[in-house]
Amino acid sequence: NEIRVFSPATVANVNCGFDVLGFALDGLGDEMVLRKVPEKGIKITKITGADLPFEPKENVVGVAGLAMLNSLDLDFGFEVEIHKKIRLGSGVGSSAASAAGIVYGINQFLERPISNLELTAFGMKGEAIASGNEHADNVAPCVYGGFTLITGYSPLSIVSLPVPDDLYVTIIHPQITIKTKEARAILPKQVSLQNAIKQSGNLAGLIAGLYTEDYELIASSTQDVLVEPYRKNLIPNFDFYKQTALENGGISFGISGSGPSMFTLCKGVKDAGNVEVALTNALKLKNMQGDSYISPV
Ligand code: HSE
Numbered sequence: 001n002e003i004r005v006f007s008p009a010t011v012a013n014v015n016c017g018f019d020v021l022g023f024a025l026d027g028l029g030d031e032m033v034l035r036k037v038p039e040k041g042i043k044i045t046k047i048t049g050a051d052l053p054f055e056p057k058e059n060v061v062g063v064a065g066l067a068m069l070n071s072l073d074l075d076f077g078f079e080v081e082i083h084k085k086i087r088l089g090s091g092v093g094s095s096a097a098s099a100a101g102i103v104y105g106i107n108q109f110l111e112r113p114i115s116n117l118e119l120t121a122f123g124m125k126g127e128a129i130a131s132g133n134e135h136a137d138n139v140a141p142c143v144y145g146g147f148t149l150i151t152g153y154s155p156l157s158i159v160s161l162p163v164p165d166d167l168y169v170t171i172i173h174p175q176i177t178i179k180t181k182e183a184r185a186i187l188p189k190q191v192s193l194q195n196a197i198k199q200s201g202n203l204a205g206l207i208a209g210l211y212t213e214d215y216e217l218i219a220s221s222t223q224d225v226l227v228e229p230y231r232k233n234l235i236p237n238f239d240f241y242k243q244t245a246l247e248n249g250g251i252s253f254g255i256s257g258s259g260p261s262m263f264t265l266c267k268g269v270k271d272a273g274n275v276e277v278a279l280t281n282a283l284k285l286k287n288m289q290g291d292s293y294i295s296p297v
Contacts, residue, residue: 001036003108007101008145009086010093011169012137012257015224016202022093022137023147023163025171025295030097032061033081034105041077042066042102049084050094064099064126068106071122072114078106089177091261096138099126104143119143121156131180131258138257147210147297164213167297168272170250172241172279173261175289178234183258186230195225215251215267222252222265235260237286241279248278269294 008029012022030049037043042056042065056062061082069077080102086094100123107113123139140148140158147161191199205221208214232238232255241262245253249271250264264279266272272294283290 001109003034003105005032005034005101005105005108006030007032007097007104008142010096010138010141010257011171011261011263012093012096012135012141013224013227013255014206014263015222015228015252015254016199016206017137017149018199018224018227019135019137020150021148021203021206022141023169023297024141024145025092025169025293027295028086028092028293030085030094030101031083032098032101032105033083034102034109035079036109037077037079039077040075041069043077043079044082045079046081047084048082050082050088052082052084052088058129060095060098060126060130061102062126063129064123065102065106067125068103068119068122072110074110076109078109080105087173089179090173091178091256091259092171092173093138093142093257095130095180096123096127096142099123099130100139100142102126116143117156117158120158124156131184133181133184149207161207161210163210163297164215164218166268167215167218168266168269169295169297170245170264170266170272170275170279171256171261171293171295172264172276172283173291173293174235174283175291176235176260178259180258183231183234186234187227188230191226198223198225218265219251222254224254228255231255231259235262236288237282238262240286241282244278244282245275249274265297269296 008024209217245264
Protein backbone atom coordinates (compact mmCIF):
# COMPACT_ATOMS: atom_id res chain seq x y z
CA ASN A 1 0.00 0.00 0.00
CA GLU A 2 2.85 2.36 -0.82
CA ILE A 3 3.81 3.76 -4.21
CA ARG A 4 6.42 6.15 -5.54
CA VAL A 5 5.30 8.62 -8.22
CA PHE A 6 7.50 10.46 -10.71
CA SER A 7 5.97 13.74 -11.83
CA PRO A 8 7.69 15.45 -14.77
CA ALA A 9 8.60 19.08 -15.28
CA THR A 10 6.65 20.76 -18.09
CA VAL A 11 6.93 23.67 -20.50
CA ALA A 12 3.69 25.66 -20.71
CA ASN A 13 2.47 28.13 -23.36
CA VAL A 14 5.12 27.13 -25.95
CA ASN A 15 4.89 30.76 -27.14
CA CYS A 16 1.73 30.70 -29.21
CA GLY A 17 -0.55 28.78 -26.80
CA PHE A 18 -0.86 30.88 -23.66
CA ASP A 19 -2.73 28.76 -21.08
CA VAL A 20 -3.59 26.10 -23.66
CA LEU A 21 -0.36 24.38 -24.80
CA GLY A 22 2.27 22.44 -22.89
CA PHE A 23 4.63 19.49 -23.04
CA ALA A 24 6.35 17.24 -20.51
CA LEU A 25 10.11 16.87 -20.13
CA ASP A 26 11.83 13.52 -19.98
CA GLY A 27 13.70 12.65 -16.80
CA LEU A 28 13.42 15.94 -14.91
CA GLY A 29 10.72 15.83 -12.26
CA ASP A 30 9.58 15.53 -8.65
CA GLU A 31 9.11 12.36 -6.70
CA MET A 32 6.37 11.62 -4.24
CA VAL A 33 5.69 8.66 -1.97
CA LEU A 34 2.05 7.87 -1.13
CA ARG A 35 0.99 5.50 1.65
CA LYS A 36 -2.66 4.53 1.92
CA VAL A 37 -3.92 4.90 5.51
CA PRO A 38 -7.33 4.29 7.14
CA GLU A 39 -7.60 7.92 8.31
CA LYS A 40 -9.31 10.16 5.76
CA GLY A 41 -7.50 13.16 4.30
CA ILE A 42 -3.93 14.00 3.34
CA LYS A 43 -1.08 14.05 5.85
CA ILE A 44 2.20 15.45 4.53
CA THR A 45 4.92 13.63 6.48
CA LYS A 46 8.10 14.75 4.75
CA ILE A 47 9.21 17.47 2.32
CA THR A 48 12.69 17.61 0.82
CA GLY A 49 14.14 20.03 -1.74
CA ALA A 50 11.95 23.03 -0.90
CA ASP A 51 10.58 24.98 2.01
CA LEU A 52 6.84 24.35 1.71
CA PRO A 53 3.96 24.26 4.21
CA PHE A 54 3.02 20.90 5.78
CA GLU A 55 -0.54 22.12 6.35
CA PRO A 56 -2.51 20.36 3.57
CA LYS A 57 -4.81 23.32 2.92
CA GLU A 58 -1.80 25.55 2.23
CA ASN A 59 0.09 23.05 0.11
CA VAL A 60 -0.60 22.38 -3.59
CA VAL A 61 -0.37 18.64 -2.93
CA GLY A 62 -2.86 18.85 -0.08
CA VAL A 63 -5.33 21.05 -1.96
CA ALA A 64 -5.35 18.90 -5.11
CA GLY A 65 -5.41 15.65 -3.13
CA LEU A 66 -8.23 16.78 -0.85
CA ALA A 67 -10.26 18.03 -3.83
CA MET A 68 -10.09 14.52 -5.27
CA LEU A 69 -10.62 12.60 -2.01
CA ASN A 70 -13.61 14.74 -1.01
CA SER A 71 -15.24 14.68 -4.42
CA LEU A 72 -14.96 10.89 -4.69
CA ASP A 73 -15.96 10.51 -1.03
CA LEU A 74 -13.22 7.94 -0.35
CA ASP A 75 -13.17 6.34 3.09
CA PHE A 76 -9.38 6.24 3.34
CA GLY A 77 -6.57 8.76 3.11
CA PHE A 78 -2.85 9.14 2.42
CA GLU A 79 0.43 9.95 4.05
CA VAL A 80 2.59 11.75 1.52
CA GLU A 81 6.29 12.46 1.17
CA ILE A 82 7.17 15.20 -1.32
CA HIS A 83 10.65 15.23 -2.82
CA LYS A 84 10.98 18.40 -4.89
CA LYS A 85 13.58 18.24 -7.64
CA ILE A 86 12.00 21.00 -9.75
CA ARG A 87 12.91 24.39 -8.31
CA LEU A 88 9.98 26.55 -7.24
CA GLY A 89 9.44 29.56 -9.45
CA SER A 90 11.76 28.23 -12.16
CA GLY A 91 9.13 28.16 -14.91
CA VAL A 92 8.98 24.45 -15.62
CA GLY A 93 5.80 23.60 -13.77
CA SER A 94 6.95 22.95 -10.22
CA SER A 95 3.54 23.51 -8.63
CA ALA A 96 1.78 21.57 -11.41
CA ALA A 97 4.11 18.59 -10.82
CA SER A 98 3.04 18.55 -7.17
CA ALA A 99 -0.64 18.87 -8.08
CA ALA A 100 -0.55 16.28 -10.86
CA GLY A 101 1.64 13.88 -8.87
CA ILE A 102 -0.77 13.55 -5.96
CA VAL A 103 -3.91 13.03 -8.04
CA TYR A 104 -2.14 10.58 -10.34
CA GLY A 105 -0.85 8.72 -7.28
CA ILE A 106 -4.25 8.53 -5.57
CA ASN A 107 -5.74 7.19 -8.80
CA GLN A 108 -3.45 4.17 -8.64
CA PHE A 109 -5.23 3.07 -5.44
CA LEU A 110 -8.78 3.31 -6.82
CA GLU A 111 -10.76 0.23 -7.77
CA ARG A 112 -12.24 2.25 -10.59
CA PRO A 113 -9.58 4.78 -11.66
CA ILE A 114 -10.79 8.11 -13.08
CA SER A 115 -9.78 9.56 -16.45
CA ASN A 116 -6.78 11.78 -17.17
CA LEU A 117 -9.24 14.58 -17.91
CA GLU A 118 -10.80 14.29 -14.44
CA LEU A 119 -7.34 14.04 -12.84
CA THR A 120 -6.32 17.26 -14.61
CA ALA A 121 -9.43 19.03 -13.28
CA PHE A 122 -8.52 18.07 -9.69
CA GLY A 123 -4.86 18.98 -10.28
CA MET A 124 -5.93 22.45 -11.42
CA LYS A 125 -7.40 23.10 -7.95
CA GLY A 126 -3.91 22.70 -6.49
CA GLU A 127 -2.25 24.73 -9.24
CA ALA A 128 -4.66 27.58 -8.51
CA ILE A 129 -3.40 28.17 -4.98
CA ALA A 130 0.17 28.50 -6.28
CA SER A 131 -0.50 30.71 -9.27
CA GLY A 132 -3.78 32.41 -8.42
CA ASN A 133 -5.56 31.00 -11.44
CA GLU A 134 -6.89 27.62 -12.57
CA HIS A 135 -4.96 26.86 -15.72
CA ALA A 136 -4.07 23.41 -17.00
CA ASP A 137 -1.24 23.93 -19.45
CA ASN A 138 1.31 22.46 -17.01
CA VAL A 139 -0.96 20.02 -15.17
CA ALA A 140 -2.34 18.42 -18.36
CA PRO A 141 1.01 17.46 -19.96
CA CYS A 142 2.19 16.31 -16.53
CA VAL A 143 -0.78 13.94 -16.21
CA TYR A 144 -1.02 12.83 -19.86
CA GLY A 145 2.68 12.95 -20.80
CA GLY A 146 3.77 14.31 -24.18
CA PHE A 147 2.36 17.43 -25.79
CA THR A 148 -1.17 18.53 -24.87
CA LEU A 149 -3.61 21.13 -26.14
CA ILE A 150 -6.46 22.43 -24.01
CA THR A 151 -9.26 22.99 -26.49
CA GLY A 152 -11.62 24.32 -23.81
CA TYR A 153 -11.84 25.11 -20.10
CA SER A 154 -15.58 25.10 -19.66
CA PRO A 155 -16.09 22.22 -20.01
CA LEU A 156 -12.46 21.11 -19.75
CA SER A 157 -11.34 19.47 -22.96
CA ILE A 158 -7.84 18.20 -23.77
CA VAL A 159 -6.22 16.70 -26.86
CA SER A 160 -2.86 14.90 -26.97
CA LEU A 161 -0.75 16.09 -29.91
CA PRO A 162 1.76 14.06 -31.93
CA VAL A 163 5.40 15.14 -31.88
CA PRO A 164 8.02 14.60 -34.60
CA ASP A 165 10.73 12.14 -33.50
CA ASP A 166 13.58 14.60 -33.85
CA LEU A 167 12.08 17.48 -31.91
CA TYR A 168 14.21 18.31 -28.87
CA VAL A 169 14.16 21.08 -26.33
CA THR A 170 16.98 22.84 -24.52
CA ILE A 171 15.97 24.53 -21.28
CA ILE A 172 18.08 27.18 -19.62
CA HIS A 173 17.24 28.38 -16.18
CA PRO A 174 18.84 31.62 -15.00
CA GLN A 175 18.90 31.72 -11.20
CA ILE A 176 16.26 34.32 -10.68
CA THR A 177 12.76 33.62 -9.41
CA ILE A 178 9.52 34.77 -11.05
CA LYS A 179 6.18 34.27 -9.36
CA THR A 180 3.50 33.17 -11.81
CA LYS A 181 0.95 35.35 -10.00
CA GLU A 182 3.09 38.43 -10.63
CA ALA A 183 3.92 37.44 -14.20
CA ARG A 184 0.18 37.18 -14.89
CA ALA A 185 -0.62 40.47 -13.18
CA ILE A 186 1.54 42.46 -15.64
CA LEU A 187 -0.34 41.21 -18.71
CA PRO A 188 -2.88 43.48 -20.40
CA LYS A 189 -6.53 42.40 -20.15
CA GLN A 190 -7.23 43.28 -23.79
CA VAL A 191 -5.32 42.44 -26.98
CA SER A 192 -5.58 43.97 -30.43
CA LEU A 193 -7.49 42.19 -33.19
CA GLN A 194 -4.31 42.30 -35.30
CA ASN A 195 -2.31 40.45 -32.62
CA ALA A 196 -5.14 37.99 -31.98
CA ILE A 197 -5.08 37.10 -35.67
CA LYS A 198 -1.30 36.64 -35.64
CA GLN A 199 -1.40 34.46 -32.52
CA SER A 200 -4.21 32.24 -33.80
CA GLY A 201 -2.29 31.76 -37.05
CA ASN A 202 0.80 30.80 -35.05
CA LEU A 203 -1.06 28.34 -32.84
CA ALA A 204 -2.72 26.72 -35.83
CA GLY A 205 0.64 26.64 -37.66
CA LEU A 206 2.45 24.96 -34.79
CA ILE A 207 -0.22 22.28 -34.47
CA ALA A 208 -0.23 21.67 -38.22
CA GLY A 209 3.59 21.49 -38.08
CA LEU A 210 3.47 18.87 -35.30
CA TYR A 211 1.02 16.71 -37.28
CA THR A 212 2.92 16.98 -40.56
CA GLU A 213 6.45 16.90 -39.02
CA ASP A 214 7.16 20.18 -40.78
CA TYR A 215 10.04 21.72 -38.84
CA GLU A 216 10.00 24.94 -40.86
CA LEU A 217 6.35 25.48 -40.06
CA ILE A 218 7.03 24.70 -36.38
CA ALA A 219 9.89 27.23 -36.43
CA SER A 220 7.94 30.03 -38.07
CA SER A 221 4.82 29.45 -35.96
CA THR A 222 6.27 29.10 -32.46
CA GLN A 223 6.14 32.85 -31.86
CA ASP A 224 4.39 34.91 -29.22
CA VAL A 225 3.06 38.40 -29.93
CA LEU A 226 0.71 38.54 -26.93
CA VAL A 227 2.70 37.74 -23.80
CA GLU A 228 6.44 37.78 -24.51
CA PRO A 229 6.61 41.54 -25.16
CA TYR A 230 5.57 42.10 -21.52
CA ARG A 231 7.14 39.19 -19.72
CA LYS A 232 10.54 39.38 -21.37
CA ASN A 233 11.19 42.49 -19.28
CA LEU A 234 11.24 40.24 -16.19
CA ILE A 235 14.22 38.31 -17.62
CA PRO A 236 17.39 40.43 -17.98
CA ASN A 237 19.05 39.98 -21.42
CA PHE A 238 16.16 37.92 -22.85
CA ASP A 239 16.75 39.22 -26.40
CA PHE A 240 20.44 38.33 -26.20
CA TYR A 241 19.65 34.73 -25.18
CA LYS A 242 17.04 34.50 -27.94
CA GLN A 243 19.47 35.68 -30.58
CA THR A 244 22.17 33.30 -29.27
CA ALA A 245 19.80 30.32 -29.37
CA LEU A 246 18.56 31.07 -32.88
CA GLU A 247 22.09 31.65 -34.22
CA ASN A 248 23.32 28.35 -32.81
CA GLY A 249 20.84 25.89 -34.21
CA GLY A 250 17.61 26.61 -32.34
CA ILE A 251 14.46 26.74 -34.48
CA SER A 252 12.41 28.68 -31.94
CA PHE A 253 12.93 30.25 -28.56
CA GLY A 254 10.70 31.56 -25.81
CA ILE A 255 9.80 31.85 -22.15
CA SER A 256 8.88 28.55 -20.50
CA GLY A 257 5.56 29.13 -18.73
CA SER A 258 5.90 32.34 -16.77
CA GLY A 259 9.71 32.08 -16.69
CA PRO A 260 12.49 32.63 -15.89
CA SER A 261 13.38 29.36 -17.65
CA MET A 262 13.57 29.69 -21.41
CA PHE A 263 13.11 26.93 -23.98
CA THR A 264 14.69 26.43 -27.39
CA LEU A 265 13.15 23.95 -29.82
CA CYS A 266 15.72 22.12 -31.96
CA LYS A 267 15.73 19.56 -34.71
CA GLY A 268 17.92 16.76 -33.39
CA VAL A 269 19.85 16.26 -30.19
CA LYS A 270 23.09 17.58 -31.70
CA ASP A 271 21.64 21.04 -32.30
CA ALA A 272 20.08 20.95 -28.83
CA GLY A 273 23.58 20.31 -27.43
CA ASN A 274 25.08 23.20 -29.43
CA VAL A 275 22.36 25.52 -28.17
CA GLU A 276 22.99 24.38 -24.60
CA VAL A 277 26.71 25.20 -24.88
CA ALA A 278 26.03 28.58 -26.50
CA LEU A 279 23.41 29.57 -23.93
CA THR A 280 25.53 28.43 -21.01
CA ASN A 281 28.31 30.71 -22.30
CA ALA A 282 25.80 33.50 -22.83
CA LEU A 283 24.65 33.25 -19.21
CA LYS A 284 28.29 33.40 -18.05
CA LEU A 285 28.93 36.42 -20.24
CA LYS A 286 26.09 38.21 -18.46
CA ASN A 287 27.35 37.07 -15.03
CA MET A 288 24.19 35.06 -14.49
CA GLN A 289 24.26 31.74 -12.63
CA GLY A 290 22.14 29.11 -14.28
CA ASP A 291 21.61 25.53 -15.26
CA SER A 292 20.40 23.76 -18.36
CA TYR A 293 18.62 20.62 -19.47
CA ILE A 294 18.00 18.78 -22.75
CA SER A 295 15.01 16.55 -23.42
CA PRO A 296 13.08 15.08 -26.33
CA VAL A 297 9.76 16.93 -26.66
N1 HSE B 1 0.10 29.54 -18.69
C1 HSE B 1 0.69 29.87 -17.42
C2 HSE B 1 1.23 31.29 -17.49
C3 HSE B 1 1.78 28.91 -17.13
O1 HSE B 1 1.97 31.56 -18.42
O2 HSE B 1 0.90 32.10 -16.63
C4 HSE B 1 2.55 29.20 -15.88
O3 HSE B 1 2.06 28.45 -14.83
